[in-house]
Amino acid sequence: MINLLRRLGSRALSFLKRMGHMLMFLLNSIYYTFVPPFKFRLLLKQIRFFGNKSMIVILLTGSFTGMVMALQIYHTLNKFGSEALLGPAVALSLIRELGPVLSALMVTGRAGSALTAEIGIMRISEQIDALVSMALNPMRYLIVPNIIAAIIVFPLLAAIFDVIGIYGGYIIAVKLLGLSEGTYFSQIDIFVEWKDVKIGLYKSISFGIIVSWISCYKGYFTEETGFGAEGVSRSTTDAVVMSSVLILIWDYFLGSVLL
């Protein structure tokens, strides 16, 4: 019994320690975000990295999500004779929920995993040590550009996801289900408020921080997960799983607070 308690206790302690370690990593990178010199070149490169890697997958998933939603919601609305509300229904769920969440999940799979692998490889091939030995701070050179790039790129990708999704829904609603073009867009105009856009924006900014933070952390400390190539592959998986779970939990939390 005492043994069990002891084991539980040490588990809990090591969990807390790890959480503290991760939090320190984030605070550290926030510190270097505001202390010059700044690395604009690297920031631009990482913006390109996130955008370039995820664009196509965002376009694809965005359009199909909009189309599927239009189909599904149409049949429900049809029962009440309120098909006119199809546009706002699609647009609101995209802007407030699905756009930020799904695009964040897609970027996690595409760019987040690549980021963890890249930083992990830099760790095991001593490239990070080389930076340190040159008296250059790896936080500034590797981590901060990624976190800022994610804060910039995630809302943009979510916005693209929303727009493409709404047009996907439009194609289904107008071309397939015979809704009038005017109804679809004018109703969106009436129902979607600035507040909804802001909620989506807050969400995707925070998702950007979560994904870049977890991905960088897992790569940077890949040797905590395991050694060599195997360690990198495991931290990559860890980073994707952890980011995805955190995105969904944080989405619920933010959603209930911001409502």
Added chain:
Amino acid sequence: MIEIIGLEKSFNGQKVLNGINLRIEHGEIMAVIGRSGGGKSVLLKNIIGILKPDKGSIIIDGVDITKLRGREMDKTRQKLGVLFQGGALFDSMTAYENVAFPLKEKIKIGKKALQEKVSKALEDVGLKGMEDKYPSEMSGGMRKRVALARTLITEPRIVLFDEPTTGLDPILLNSTHKLIRCTHETHGFTGIVISHEIPEIFDISDKVAFLYRGAIEEVGTPDEIKRSSNPMVRQFLTGSSEGPVELLCEKETRR
């Protein structure tokens, strides 16, 4: 001057360094030889401050760096140039960018001057015309030499070389040694060279230290080491598999 006193380091209970004492005078090149897996690279990483020792101190120019943290340590690192065993080239950068990187980040320098210096550095290591190659497109020996150029380009006052010539052909080996010697003559750095090149390493070093079982078994000028009566040193220099030095396979089975 670098002074290492009673340095100890273990990994998960395995004692790698067990009380290292070593003194490298200003402007001197110290060669460190010893068994593979004997802890030479670990010693080097302790000097850079990438690994923290369990015990002991490392005094560089009068400052005990084992007590320094973050930014204070960076002040000492400004003086350092390090050639890592694996090269540690940035694989997102070409040969040119790799060599230019420390110069660009650390010293304000004009574009023209930078270009000249980097080209010269690459030429010195025999890699003229390879500027645009990425590390993944280079051979192991080429990577080593790019890394060497990157290490020397900032003209550091203290240079740590981890096996600068391993994997090079005999001609490149000699020209690399010559480059190290020449650079030493012009800039007069204090150096530590980890090497398996026996006897070539004796030609470029002022002193040689033999690392064995986590401690410095013997230090002396190359001549003293060559004439040493210590049976371990003798066996190591001749490379014989018979003698007092324990072989890897015995160690392996005991683990």
